[in-house]
Amino acid sequence: MHFLLGCNHPSFTLPWRTLLPYLVALHLLQPGSAQLRVVAPSLHVTANVGQDVVLRCQLSPCKDAWSSDIRWIQHRTSGFVHHYQNGEDLEQMEEYKGRTELLRDGLSDGNLDLRITAVSTSDSGSYSCAVQDGDGYADAVVDLEVSDPFSQIIHPWKVALAVIVTILVGSFVITVFLYRKKAETTKQKGKDAELERMDAKLGTLAAELERRDAKLETLVESLERRNAEFEKLASDLERRNAQLDKLASDLVQQTKAVEKLNSQWSKLQSLKLTKSDTIQNNFIGYEKSPQAVNYSPLSNPEKHHEAKRRWYIKSDYP
Numbered sequence: 001m002h003f004l005l006g007c008n009h010p011s012f013t014l015p016w017r018t019l020l021p022y023l024v025a026l027h028l029l030q031p032g033s034a035q036l037r038v039v040a041p042s043l044h045v046t047a048n049v050g051q052d053v054v055l056r057c058q059l060s061p062c063k064d065a066w067s068s069d070i071r072w073i074q075h076r077t078s079g080f081v082h083h084y085q086n087g088e089d090l091e092q093m094e095e096y097k098g099r100t101e102l103l104r105d106g107l108s109d110g111n112l113d114l115r116i117t118a119v120s121t122s123d124s125g126s127y128s129c130a131v132q133d134g135d136g137y138a139d140a141v142v143d144l145e146v147s148d149p150f151s152q153i154i155h156p157w158k159v160a161l162a163v164i165v166t167i168l169v170g171s172f173v174i175t176v177f178l179y180r181k182k183a184e185t186t187k188q189k190g191k192d193a194e195l196e197r198m199d200a201k202l203g204t205l206a207a208e209l210e211r212r213d214a215k216l217e218t219l220v221e222s223l224e225r226r227n228a229e230f231e232k233l234a235s236d237l238e239r240r241n242a243q244l245d246k247l248a249s250d251l252v253q254q255t256k257a258v259e260k261l262n263s264q265w266s267k268l269q270s271l272k273l274t275k276s277d278t279i280q281n282n283f284i285g286y287e288k289s290p291q292a293v294n295y296s297p298l299s300n301p302e303k304h305h306e307a308k309r310r311w312y313i314k315s316d317y318p
Contacts, residue, residue: 037061038112038131038140049148052117054103057129057140059110066107068133072100072114075126075141082114095122119146 037060047053055072059065070084074093082100083090092100096116103113112129124146130139 036131036133036136036138038129038138040129040140040142042142044143044145046145046147047119049120049146050118052115053119053144055114055116055127055129055142055144057112057114057142058106059112059131059138062110064108065110065112065131065133068131070102070112071128071130071132072102073128073130075128081116081127116144119144121146121148 038057039060041056041058045053045055067086068084069086070082072081072083073079074081077093079093080091081096082092082102084102089102099117101115101117103111103115106113112131114127114129116123124144127142127144128139129142130137
């Protein structure tokens, strides 16, 4: 049979036979009135690093603790881990700020439980839960042990074995890495040699292309020069053609002029022949005329010449 001790605390149960001496002692020590006491359901609490723990204490007999002065004190430093008074949280140690919480849901039942979050090995030690109100002062002590599972004692042979295994694995990994590196280096060297050959071949082709390009440029320059010469010759030919056309036109005009002159000359020749015959006939008539007889060229040459001129005029224009 089990009996529930405290103020509705779900984790605090004691056998009836264990509880009976406490009840007898409480009755003998306090005849007539209940003395204030603080009881710790679990005197030793264990936790691992990083976990949250709850240090449990409660008033006996059960009473409302909302208006009490509740202090959780670390024995090693005698500092306040948490201080509660009249519904307010007061000063506390710097290393516990933001990490502690008084569980107020149980204060009305007399529970003084304190939660500490993310515990570390430095939180190990004894903690005192002290309560003071109008009825008096009482406290209880709870031991907290925080262990680090990764800091357990390791046997030397295990360390040596781990070191040897690590060395072997590391050697194997390094050997594999070096082998692959060597294979990759050899393969890379082959690729580099092939690339160098291709590069040399490309360099030769590039040089050949440059030579051909230079040759083509020379041919282009030669063609441009010849084209310029042909254009100059064409220009000269056009100029000469224009000159020949002008000469031909001038020649045609001169030919026409010559033909005209020839025609005029023919007419003049024909006219001269006609006049020559007339003059001869007139001269013969003059020699026989009375004027020629009256004026001899020897005796009177001027009169003879004047008479002769007038005879000519008269003969030409009757």
